[in-house]
Amino acid sequence: xxFHLFLLFALALDLGFFHRRSEVVSFRQSLGWSGVWAxxxxxxxxxxxxxxxxxxxxxxFAGYLLEWSLSVDNLFVFxxxxxxxxxxxxxxxxxxxxxxxxxxxxxxxxxxxGVALLDQFHWILWVFxxxxxxxxxxxxxxxxxxxxxxxxxxxxxxxxxxxxTSVYHEDHFFVRENGRRVGTPLLLAxxxxxxxxxxxxxxxxxxxxxxxxxxxxxxTSNVFAILGLRSLxxxxxxxxxxxxxxxxxLAGILVxxxxxxxxxxxxxxxTGVSLLVVLSCLVLSILASLLAKxxx
Numbered sequence: 001x002x003f004h005l006f007l008l009f010a011l012a013l014d015l016g017f018f019h020r021r022s023e024v025v026s027f028r029q030s031l032g033w034s035g036v037w038a039x040x041x042x043x044x045x046x047x048x049x050x051x052x053x054x055x056x057x058x059x060x061f062a063g064y065l066l067e068w069s070l071s072v073d074n075l076f077v078f079x080x081x082x083x084x085x086x087x088x089x090x091x092x093x094x095x096x097x098x099x100x101x102x103x104x105x106x107x108x109x110x111x112x113x114g115v116a117l118l119d120q121f122h123w124i125l126w127v128f129x130x131x132x133x134x135x136x137x138x139x140x141x142x143x144x145x146x147x148x149x150x151x152x153x154x155x156x157x158x159x160x161x162x163x164x165t166s167v168y169h170e171d172h173f174f175v176r177e178n179g180r181r182v183g184t185p186l187l188l189a190x191x192x193x194x195x196x197x198x199x200x201x202x203x204x205x206x207x208x209x210x211x212x213x214x215x216x217x218x219x220t221s222n223v224f225a226i227l228g229l230r231s232l233x234x235x236x237x238x239x240x241x242x243x244x245x246x247x248x249x250l251a252g253i254l255v256x257x258x259x260x261x262x263x264x265x266x267x268x269x270x271t272g273v274s275l276l277v278v279l280s281c282l283v284l285s286i287l288a289s290l291l292a293k294x295x296x
Contacts, residue, residue, distance in 0.1 A: 030234035037228030044224065048217075055271055059212035062275035063221030066211065066257075069250055069282050070204045071225045072243070075233050077196050085189045087168075094171045095186060096230045099193045106198055107222045110205045115215045125261045128206035132258030135203050140251035155191055164188065203254065210257035211274050244292065249285025253278050 041064050049057025082092055117124050164183045169175045173187040208218045256277050260269050 030231050033231035034228055034235050037224065037231060041224040041228070044220065056212075056214065056217060058271040058275050059214065059217045060221055062211045062271060062278055063208045063217060064224055065275070065278045065282065066207055066253060067204055067222050067225035068228070069246075069253065069278070070200060070207070071229045072232065072246060074197065074200060074229065078193065078233055081189050081192050081196075085185050085192075087186065087189050091168065091171050091186060092234075093230070095190050095193060096233065098190055099197065100226055100230060102194045103197045103201075103226050104223065106194075107201055107205070107226065108219060110201045111215055111219045111222065114205050114209050115213060115218070118209065118213055125210075125264055128209065129258045129261030129264075132203070132207055132210070132254045132261065134258075136251040136254030136258060139247050139254065155188060155195075158183075158191060159188070206261075207254055207257050210261045211271060243286060243289045245285045245289040247285075248288075249281040252281045252285075256281075 045057055045060045045064065048060050078096070081087075082095075087095065162183055163180065164185070164187070165175060165177060166185070168186060169184050171186070172184055173190065174181055174183055176182070204222070205218070208221060212218060257274070260267075260274070
């Protein structure tokens, strides 16, 4: 019950602070709130470690680090989408607010569906494992930022059946023009972000399930990573180019967990080792990025 109340407090804090904000958040504010979410996640994980045991606590920290690192990759998508649709800085908060709400619902569905599948079909671990290895390799050799968000299948279908205006109308997703209800570019930006998050969930949920199959651990690690994502976006939006090698670290994490799932019947990897690998890949990729940027 204490954990549930703590989670509800974090949700209320996040939604209460960001709801209806229309001004541009400063770098210092964003960095401060990013620290707040990291501190809350640390406190939640410490509580799980103390009350639920070391295994649950370490699983939460490993899952949180994994989800946080994969969420950082989302920042590239946010920047691309906001830039492509020319979303004013003062309106980006509104898109991210509703985007996070949608992400929390979608992640809950994905987590509990994934756990249910594992309970019924244990062999699906191999499917998840092969999928994660393939995703990691693709991430290492490919690009994660969409070239043209309007070419997204969902966007093409919506614009085909529903009229849209070409200009923004303050912070509205819908307006009336000539007596009919039409969407604004802000709605299109939200659709792309929600659709992209669903695709990221297809990668991240199997990865976390490779660390723990406890739905509470998996979902809470997702929640705390997502709650800090908006603050992290405004704090790192101007610095994202410094993390040019982060995708290689993420690729290494996905390949490791994929191999762990495929070899689970024969080789057991402890949660502590998984946490160490996740943390090492993150630190090494970030250090490599900073060193390369410094030389440039």
